[in-house]
Amino acid sequence: MSSDRKQQTVAVLGASPKSERHANQAMRLLAQRGHHAILINLVIDEIEGEKCYPSVGSVPEPINTITMYLGKARSDPLGAEIVTRKPKRII
Numbered sequence: 001m002s003s004d005r006k007q008q009t010v011a012v013l014g015a016s017p018k019s020e021r022h023a024n025q026a027m028r029l030l031a032q033r034g035h036h037a038i039l040i041n042l043v044i045d046e047i048e049g050e051k052c053y054p055s056v057g058s059v060p061e062p063i064n065t066i067t068m069y070l071g072k073a074r075s076d077p078l079g080a081e082i083v084t085r086k087p088k089r090i091i
Contacts, residue, residue: 008035009061011087013078014069015039017047023069038063056081065089 010030016023027047030037038059041052053059056066056078066087068075082090 008064009038010035010065010067011038011040011056011059011063012067012069013040013056013075013082015041015044015047015052016069017044021069023067026067026069056085059085063087065091067091 012023012027012030014023015027018024024047027037027039027050037050038061039047039050039052040054040056040059041047042054044052046052056063063085064087066082066085066089068090070078
């Protein structure tokens with residue numbers, strides 16, 4: 001893996017403190033692979049010692065990729081906010 005790829009910032013939208021959730025597993029794998037994971041959760045301030053942001057718009061740095069772990073009802077209203085951040089990928 002190239003060093004540029006390791007520096008990518010990946011936002012985990014719907015980050016969860018529950019280890020059985022896919023969002024939690026994703027944030028662990030991202031960290032293991034050298035990516036900078038940004039956790040986004042509307043109601044939780046911190047997960048496993050990592051700060052959580054309440055929205056995509058509140059993240060203070062550029063976001064390369066956004067991974068979404070929210071259902072349609074919760075993710076649809078966030079479309080404009082996500083597009084405004086201009087991520088290279090949305091998963």
